[in-house]
Amino acid sequence: MRLRLLALFAFWLALPAAFAATDPGPMLVREPEAVALLDRGRTQMIAFQLDAAEATFERLGAQPSGRPAALLHLSKVALWRAMILEQDALYDRFFERSDALLATLESMPESPWRTHFRAETELHRAVIHAKKTEYARAAFALRQAYNHFEKNVTEHPAFFESSWGMGLCHTAVGLVPKNFRWMLKLMGFGGTVQEGLAEMEASAARSAYYRDEASMIFALTDLLVNDSKKGGMEYVVAMRRRHPTSPLVSYIHGFALLTQRDATGAETALRNAARQLQTPGTFTMPYVDYFLGEALFRQNEFAEAARYFQRYVKTFPGQALLAQAYLHVGLSLDMTGDRAGAIRAYERVRTREDYDSDAAALREAKERIEAPLTPRERALLLGRNAFDGGRYREAVKAVQPVLGDQQAPPIERAEAAYRSGRAYQVLKEWDEALRHYEFAINRPGDDLAKWGPWSLFYTGEVHEAMGNTAAARSAYERALANEQPYEYNKALQQRAKAALGRL
Secondary structure, eight states: OHHHHHHHHHHHHHSOSOSSOOOTTTTTOOSHHHHHHHHHHHHHHHTTOHHHHHHHHHHHHTSTTTHHHHHHHHHHHHHHHHHHHOOHHHHHHHHHHHHHHHHHHHTSOOOHHHHHHHHHHHHHHHHHHHHTTOHHHHHHHHHHHHHHHHHHHHHOTTOGGGHHHHHHHHHHHHHSOGGGHHHHHHTTOOOOHHHHHHHHHHHHHHOSSSHHHHHHHHHHHHHHHSTTTTOHHHHHHHHHHHOTTOHHHHHHHHHHHHHTTOHHHHHHHHHHHHHHTTSTTOOOOTHHHHHHHHHHHHTTOHHHHHHHHHHHHHHOOSOTTHHHHHHHHHHHHHHHTOHHHHHHHHTTOOOOTTOHHHHHHHHHHHHHHHSOOOHHHHHHHHHHHHHHTTOHHHHHHHHHHHHTOTTSOHHHHHHHHHHHHHHHHHTTOHHHHHHHHHHHHHOOSOTTSSHHHHHHHHHHHHHHHHTOHHHHHHHHHHHHHOOSOOTTHHHHHHHHHHHHHHO
16 A cells, blocks of 8 residues: 555656646746747656656756746656656656755745745655655655645645645645654644645645646545545546546556456556557556556456566566565466466565565465465455456355355455455445454454454444444544554555544
């Protein structure tokens, strides 16, 4: 979960400052030629023509009024390159651009836009430092961004250009694990996910300049940590209609559809992105291969899924999603009968510090190395794919025999109960969902497995949907109180805190 949030923060921050019509005044660009260059550079960014965009912004920087806006966009291009490819030289290039922007801002007169430029570039720096696991530097940069966004929001409440940034900061604070909350309070940070979503939505509705960017930030946050309860998917679809040829928007659309468990729709969107990336001059986006593999995997197209995951691990120069990709290669090959190839893939799974998704992948890979998939484990995997692919009745049908098998290991029965509960919840069959969640909560099979704690969290969601606020609050609080290092415990803390904020 933390990995995906970090990756999506990069997408949010790297988007052009606006996709709609340009208003040159706010960005301090005055000359007609400068206005035209700014428009052209933004258009090239959304088309993912990053080399061309960079050249355009270099020309913009030579204009009398164009240097600040040029440096802001050049730093965004550098941020995008660095976050995608995870290479030290690209990180260094970003900091060169960012340092030049900060130096330029020092000589500018005070204004809301000067404050905003400073806030935005500090937010960029926080993301890069966090990506490099330089957490102290990330915290300092985020503190600076927070201060500047807060200054604009407080002193210039009608300046909605900064509301999305304040909302992003408040959301980031709201997602920090509870054992670090005291440190944030000591440093003067505050905020919740719901507060952040409200600020982003206000910026999306009322910003004259960042409206489209704020809409996308709001949508992705809502999708990732709020189950799209505020209609975030509608914003993604609208963006896709406005930019049908952009590989960036097609990719985000595909990713968003995966979060909504629409595997076939995600496959279509991601194949569109893959085709659009073949346009000459378009920058690379290796994540398309990974998520296309995932969309196919959820549809049980294991042989084709394995090819996309294998291409991802062979061509991606960084570390993001590698553990999950190798695990999926192994599972795909196991399901097609290539046991030797599966073991080789499982053995390549590695973990990185603080990524709970990597830890879960390593644990599953070790289990798969020890023995091939049993018929029950195959049934559970097919049930998981059916649910993740939006085929909810099929998911129940696949896992119910495992739940009813008295000879099955307790952890397998717990997983079957959990997956049945998830399907019944989406189908709004509340009593069946609660009954199955209760089974997993009371008999999780393993304290380190996710089935019990996450069943407790989703019990809260069911009660919330039924209007039982007190019962929902109790379930979320019990989920947060669990101190065991179970799988995806950090993600559960984030989701539970966001849910309590809704209540």
